[in-house]
Amino acid sequence: MSSSQEKNLHFIPRFILRKFKSEKQPPAAPALSLAPRRGQRHKQRTRGRDFLVDKVDLERCILTQRPVSTEFALVNMYRDPGFDDNPYHLEDKLTELESKASKVLHRACDELSRGSTLELGRSEVDILRKFLFLMKYRNAGMFDRYNHDHVDSYDSDDREQMLQYMESKGFSKPRDVWFHNLLQLLNVEMDAKKSWIGTLETRMYPYDAMMFELHLRYSFMAFCTPQSSEEEFLLTQNAYSIFEGPSTITLDPRTVKIEPVVYTEYHNFAPISPKLIIILRSHLLLPDNALQGDWDWLRAAVRFQHLHPGKAGSILQDLPVSNCNISYTRPPSNTNSRFHRDDRFHFTCFQLSPAHVATINNLLLEEAYATSSIVYHSPNSLKRSIENYFSSELVGMKNVLDNPLDKRRLYLAKLEKILCDLGGSARCKFQQFEIPSPRIHMSLHVAVETASQLLQEGPDGSLPYIYLLLRPDADHDAFWNDVHQASLMILLRTKLDRGLSTSTLTDEEKxxxxxxxxxxxxxxxxxxxWLYLKICQNLNKFDSDDFTIQTKDLVLSGAEDKYAKFIAYFPDKRDYLACLMYLRAMT
Incomplete structure (x- = not known):
């Protein structure tokens, strides 16, 4: 595919990103002069402005700015190659939905900021609820779940059901299922009688259709704003897929992968601007007098699915929100439904205390460890949010594995550096994960120590200069992955040498x-x-009986640096120079 065919497709729309735009913007482009038609005055047209947002770049571990047009977007994310007439038909439909939702949300921001009540019709509420679900469903995390060319790569917990569904419907790629589901969700008509429930169950993957129904029918929508003028909401890359609620998790000791066994979504979050967030609150948290039927048994059933039912409540139980007031239109006499398309919904904006805002931002920061970007509006608010997160003692938050390459551990270290750049000095209080992690080999420990010192040599923790010469497009995640892989090379070398030392092979065979x-x-x-050679040279700088004790200063420069530069400058000589680098560095 040529670059001219590639498109940046957003999973968080531009109209929301613009509400987070930085106060520091470059000068606006001059207006364009248009030649007047006969009998018309000279006109001027202003270019559509591409505002900048302030962001935490978690890949480069810096504070920076990014154009709205490129932030929270993936290349060809919604491009459906199976739709020959218009591969971007999903993007077109999403744009249409976003346009409708943006009108509702612009009005919400305007009226609620003035303290007015926001009145919406049922069709507007349905548009907003569908939009909010699709914000969750088309998030980069959900895309990653489906983004596979072969079913063998699909490893989510519903794998067996997915295989059966794909076989019955003739899908060969999980990605095609996602495209098909998106199309059905975008096309479905949200009627007051809710006949769309049965429609979706037969037209798309049933488990995701059920997810859509639960999202729309078993929670209510509340608009909220910070009580304090100094508080703001963050916008993380996966904010729309974050929930608050208990999770019972398990850890696979072989893969060191943490997976939820059972989870309950009491609250979902949708940041609309730094000063406005939509919170979807589960009906499980409503008082009994606000519900029809006996919900006590359902609450108990949900809690008892968890390992510790007594701790399976909500940390936002006391959130000061309630359902909106609804003015029902008398339905026609020939229908059993009490809902009507002309029903009116009256929303007020609930003010949240600094403690509640901090809890919500803590939840967003907690789950941002697997992402690459956090958008914010005020540096002071970001600083305060990170400090609150670091000092939080909430059980289950900031748990890390006893592994120097644990993703969350690395993420927390990045946030410490970002906080330092903001003028803060707080250190993160994290908890060691209760389940013991697998023992690490000396090769990994030495690799991490060597890599850490290499990073300290660069300005502001930037990647080593020579490493970037060899891999210019690398970020910190790529660097640490290469460090890990280099440590595995050393592990293989160590085990092979140990095996050869007791082998009966001849010297020639060895x-x-x-x-x-x-x-x-x-x-x-x-x-x-290059990293492998760096680590090799430092293996003897640690105690052989306890490799966590460093006995000598590490060697961070050597013959491999000279040859690495040659390779960067003369890539056509790579194989020859790589052999020389290896021989000179190891002798």
Missing amino acids: FSVRHERHTFFVTFPIERQ
Whole structure:
């Protein structure tokens, strides 16, 4: 595909990003002069302005700005190659829905900021609820779940059901299921009788149709704003898919992967602007007098699914919100439904205390560890939010594994650096995960220590200069992945050498094995070989009985640096120079 065919497709719309735009903007572009038609005055037209947003770049670990046009967007995210007439038909339909939702939300921001009551018709509420669900459903995380070319790569907990569905409907790629589901959700008519429930169950993947129904029918929508003028809401990359509620999790000791076994969504969040957020609150938290039927048994059933039912409540139970007032239109006598398309919904804006705002931002920050970006409006508010998050002692938050490459541990270290850049000095209080993590090998420990010192040599924790010469597009995640892979190369070398030391092979045969190992290693990316050599040179700088004790200063420069530069400047000589680099560095 040529670059001219690629499009940045947003999973958080531009109209929301614009509400977070930075107060520091470059000068606006001059108006364009248009040649007047006969009998008309000279006209001027202003270019559509691409505002900048302030963001935390978690990949480069810096505070920076990014144009609205490129933030929270993926290339060709909604491009449906199976739709030959218009591969971007999903984007067109999403744009149409966003346009309708933006009109409602612009009015909400305007009227609620003045303290007025927001009155919406049923069709407007339905548009907003569908929009909010699709914000959750088309998030980058959900896209990653489905973004596979082959069903063997699909590893979510509903794998068995997905396989059966794909086989019955003739889908070959999980991604095509997602495209099809999106199309059905966008096309469905939200009628007052709610016949759309049965329609979706037969037209799309049933589990996701059920997710849509639960999202729309079993929670109510509340508009909220910070009580304090100094407080603001953050906009994380996955904000619209974050929920508040208990999770019973498990850890696979083989893969060190944490998976939820059971979870309950008491609250979902939709930041609209720094001063306005929509909170979807579960009906499970409504008082009994606001519900029809006996809900006590359902609340109990939900709690008892968890490992600790007594702790399966909501940390936002005391959130000062309630359902909106609804003016029902008398339905026609020939229908059993009490809902009508002319029903009116009256929303007020609830003010949240600094403690509640902090809790919501804490939840957003807690789940941003797997993302690359956090958008904010005020630096002071961001600083305060990170400090609140660091000092929070909420059980279950900031749990890390005893592994220096644990993603959340690395993320918290990045936030510490960002807080320092903002003028703060607080350190993060994290909790070691209760389930013991697997033991790490000396190779990984030395690799992490070596890599950490290499990072400290650069300005503001930037990646090592030579590493970037070899891999210019790398970010911190790529760097740490290469460090991990280099440590595995050393582990393989160590185990192979140990095996050869007790082997009955002849010296010639042992030499042949080592030569094959070398031939194998030089096929790896050159930046990984460079890191491998760095780590090798520092293995003897740690105590052999307790490798967590460093006995000598680490060596951070060597012959491999010179050859790495040659390789960067003369890539056509890579194979020859890589062999020389390996031989000179290891002798």
